[in-house]
Amino acid sequence: xxQLNQSPQSMFIQEGEDVSMNCTSSSIFNxxxxxxxxxxxxxxxxxxxxxxxxxxxxGRLTAQFGITRKDSFLNISASIPSDVGIYFCAGQRAAGxxxxxxxxxxxxxxxxxxx
Amino acid sequence: GAVVSQHPSWVICKSGTSVKIECRxxxxxxxxxxxxxxxxxxxxxxxxxxxxxxxxxxxxxxxKDKFLINHASLTLSTLTVTSAHPEDSSFYIxxxxxxxxxxxxxxxxxxxxxxx
Numbered sequence: 001x002x003q004l005n006q007s008p009q010s011m012f013i014q015e016g017e018d019v020s021m022n023c024t025s026s027s028i029f030n031x032x033x034x035x036x037x038x039x040x041x042x043x044x045x046x047x048x049x050x051x052x053x054x055x056x057x058x059g060r061l062t063a064q065f066g067i068t069r070k071d072s073f074l075n076i077s078a079s080i081p082s083d084v085g086i087y088f089c090a091g092q093r094a095a096g097x098x099x100x101x102x103x104x105x106x107x108x109x110x111x112x113x114x115x
Numbered sequence: 116g117a118v119v120s121q122h123p124s125w126v127i128c129k130s131g132t133s134v135k136i137e138c139r140x141x142x143x144x145x146x147x148x149x150x151x152x153x154x155x156x157x158x159x160x161x162x163x164x165x166x167x168x169x170x171x172x173x174x175x176x177x178x179k180d181k182f183l184i185n186h187a188s189l190t191l192s193t194l195t196v197t198s199a200h201p202e203d204s205s206f207y208i209x210x211x212x213x214x215x216x217x218x219x220x221x222x223x224x225x226x227x228x229x230x231x
Contacts, residue, residue, distance in 0.1 A: 031218065042121070042208045042222035043159070050217070088158065092218065101147055101212060103220060105158045 006089050006106025013079055014114050021087060021109045022073040029091030032065050032072040033103070037086045046087075047074070079113050086110050118142050119211045121223025128199055129231055136194045136226045138209030144189035145211035149220060150182070153206045165192045189214070199230040 004023045013019060023032070031050055035043035047058050049065035049072060056063055062075045072089055089106040118141040128134050138148055146167050151159040163184050164172045171184035183195040192211075196203055206227055210220040 033219070035222075040206075040225070040227065042119075042210075042225045045219065045221065048217065048219055101218060101220075102149070102161060102164065103159075103210075107158050110156075 004089055004091055004104055004106040006109060008109060009107065010110040010112070012112045012114065015080060017079050019076040019079055019083070019111060020073060021089075022071060023089035023091070023106045024071045025091055025104075026070070028069040029093060029104075030069070031092040032063070033090040033092065034061075034063050034072070034074045035088045035090060037088060037108075039085075043088060076111075079111075081113050081115055084111055084113050117213065117219075117221045119209065119221045119223040121209055121226055123226060124224060125227045125229075127229045127231065130200055131198055133195055133197045134199055134228060136196075136207055136209070136228075138192045138194070138211065138223050140190045140211040140213075140221075143211075143213045145192075146189065146214045147212045148186060148192035149210045149212070150184060150192075150194050151208045151210070153208060153225075155206075159208060162194075196228065199228070201230045204228055204230045 004025050006023045033048050034046045037043045047056050047063040052069045053067050054065040060077045086108045088108050090103040120139045120141050122137045148165040150162045152162050153159050161174050162177045165184045165186040167186045167189050173179045186192040206225050208225040210222045212220050
């Protein structure tokens, strides 16, 4: 099925550094979501974005919903070792049609943080 | 809030047997649940959408007779992998979407299926 273009695929950073990752799509989404997945676990919701241009923070995490509704980014400031994991973006379309409620996922960004 | 429990977390079975995976929303009612499959180092791929009281909607290429889904209540959906084969070995994850609210999907912890 369709996937979002998420980059980078992987990142190796030092503790304390900031991290930025983004997702782009050729089609419009009405909701953008960012999830984190630890090995052997299900994804955990980090941030949900509902309006174009919206900028939302959750602790050291900040995410934005692009104005065109075709992209989103996630920033992590002052990374710590427990930030290690796979980060997924996901887009969701509006009500109506067969795609309602379904999530389209990015390929994921594998984050490694060296102490 | 918004806790989704998935059971079992790990199952090993012999080829040809059937395996049932349960997905429960513990503190909210879920009119819709979703079942995903994830291969190592890959993203989540939607298998089917499960609506309470009606037949599941399967994604293209997913065999409905192979992956039986039942959503008998607002808090429980089950996925049964019938006549499992080694190629069915994967990580299966469910999610639940609360009735009303902001249409957010909350995920279970996943089930690792190994078919010998």
